[in-house]
Amino acid sequence: MKKVSEIMDRREFIKAGGLVGVGVAAAGAVIVKDRTGLSTEDSTGEKTAKNVNTLKNLKPQAGEDDHVRMQRELETALSKPVEKRKWIMVIDTRKCVGCQACTIGCVAENKLPPGVVYRPVIQREVGEYPNVSLHFLPRPCMQCEKPSCVPVCPVKATWKRPDGVVVIDYDKCIGCRYCLNACPYAARTSDFGRLYTSGEASGAPEGNQRPIFGAPAPWEAVPSYEYGKSWNRKDHGSPVGNARKCHFCLHRLEVGLLPTCVTTCIGRATYFGDSNDPQSLVTNLITKYNVQTLLPHWDNKPNCYYIV
Numbered sequence: 001m002k003k004v005s006e007i008m009d010r011r012e013f014i015k016a017g018g019l020v021g022v023g024v025a026a027a028g029a030v031i032v033k034d035r036t037g038l039s040t041e042d043s044t045g046e047k048t049a050k051n052v053n054t055l056k057n058l059k060p061q062a063g064e065d066d067h068v069r070m071q072r073e074l075e076t077a078l079s080k081p082v083e084k085r086k087w088i089m090v091i092d093t094r095k096c097v098g099c100q101a102c103t104i105g106c107v108a109e110n111k112l113p114p115g116v117v118y119r120p121v122i123q124r125e126v127g128e129y130p131n132v133s134l135h136f137l138p139r140p141c142m143q144c145e146k147p148s149c150v151p152v153c154p155v156k157a158t159w160k161r162p163d164g165v166v167v168i169d170y171d172k173c174i175g176c177r178y179c180l181n182a183c184p185y186a187a188r189t190s191d192f193g194r195l196y197t198s199g200e201a202s203g204a205p206e207g208n209q210r211p212i213f214g215a216p217a218p219w220e221a222v223p224s225y226e227y228g229k230s231w232n233r234k235d236h237g238s239p240v241g242n243a244r245k246c247h248f249c250l251h252r253l254e255v256g257l258l259p260t261c262v263t264t265c266i267g268r269a270t271y272f273g274d275s276n277d278p279q280s281l282v283t284n285l286i287t288k289y290n291v292q293t294l295l296p297h298w299d300n301k302p303n304c305y306y307i308v
Contacts, residue, residue, distance in 0.1 A: 042161050048082040052256030067263065069281055070273055075256055077274035083162035087248055088275045089259075090285045091138055092307040095269035098123060098136035105264035109249065111224035113233070114194045118187075118246035119261050138270065140261065141166065141187040141246035142294065142302030149179035149188065158243070164303055165248050167227060170238035179243050184298045193233065193240040195220050225251050248272070275303075 052075050060072065077085045098121055106112065106119045122137040147166050150158055157172035158179055180188045197217045223232040226239075228251045233240050249259035257263075262272045273282035285291070291305040 042082065044083045044162055045081055049080055050078040050254070050256070052078055054256045066268060066271070066281060067258070070258060070262070070271065071256075073273050073277060073280045074253070074258060077277060077280075078253075078256060080276075084276060085163045085274050086276045086303070087143070087163050087165055087253070088273065088282055088286075088303045088305065089140060089143075089248070090271040090282050090291065090305045090307065092269045092271070092285075093135065093137060094307065095267040096121070096136040096138060097267045097269075098134060099266055101264045101266050102138055102261035102270065105260045106246070109252075109260040110226055111222060112244075113191060113220075114196055116189045116191050116244050118244070137306070138261070139185065139187065139294070140248075140304060142185055142300065142304045143248065145301035145303065146299065148182045148184065148298070148300055152178040152182045154178065165250060166245070167247055167250070168243060168245065170227075170231060170242045173239075173242040175241040175243065177243060184295050184300065185302075188243050188245045191233075191239050191242055191244050193236055227251060228254055 054075065055068070055071055058068065077087075100121045103117065103119050103121055107117070110118065112118065119138055119140045122139055124135045124137070126133050126135055143160075143164055143166050145164070147158075147160055150160060150166065153173075154176060155172050155174055157170075157174070158166060158168045160166050175190065177190060180186075180190065195216050197220060221232075221234060223230045224239075225231070226247065231237075231239055249257070249261075252259060259272055262270045271282050271285060273280040275283050275286070277283060285307065286305050289307045291307055293302040293305060
């Protein structure tokens with residue numbers, strides 16, 4: 001296995017300075033020490049409980065819509081310390097119509113560039129002509145109990161939070177892609193800094209919205225707010241060069257909103273909630289149906305369940 005200093009890219013060493021002789025090794029060591037030295041321990045305890053009331057004008061009622069129910073349960077979960085929540089996702093493949101609204105909603109929410117996808121919908125043809133049908137399988141990050149992506153990271157840029165969500169610190173990630181290889185679900189992709197409007201866009205309208213000579217369109221310069229921070233990819237800043245993945249829309253959860261893939265699903269096939277709540281909708285679903293997980297023989301223990 002290569003040393004961390006050997007997989008640092010050129011911009012890291014330039015940032016550290018002194019690209020001559022012993023200065024290279026010293027500069028690389030400074031960066032590695034800085035990145036591995038940062039704490040990956042999340043805050044816990046009562047101070048992490050949140051009081052959100054997005055449904056303050058909507059009174060509870062029997063038989064309410066599943067989305068409204070999940071919203072209420074989200075608020076209940078957030079009122080508990082973070083270590084007492086456990087976020088899981090349940091996907092009913094019987095309801096998925098393969099529209100990929102969740103995929104597009106995720107791209108829009110997280111400002112994902114070309115080549116970066118958090119929630120693809122895998123399509124499979126079953127049967128023989130003329131008795132053929134299509135099966136669809138949305139595949140977010142599994143947020144595993146035993147994530148194989150975490151121990152392989154040489155700079156501790158990825159870890160599992162107390163609420164079960166596996167996260168990435170873009171400022172620490174060095175882009176070695178070890179985690180991409182370790183994930184059996186191919187749930188991680190690399191951000192190579194590409195733009196949808198690279199080069200002059202054929203058929204684009206005239207005016208200041210038209211990308212000329214590779215200049216990005218204004219909407220491609222809008223920062224994303226993953227993990228509750230503002231990420232600006234200008235001048236190849238983070239998360240360019242980093243590994244990226246689904247994080248259950250943590251930036252939305254923290255303010256009391258369901259993940260975008262849940263709210264955009266036109267077939268109502270995606271459910272989300274706290275499995276530590278025995279009365280929650282997701283808990284009811286995984287106990288009522290014979291749910292399955294992907295690649296159980298890997299023993300990663302995914303927290304994304306499928307009703308088939």
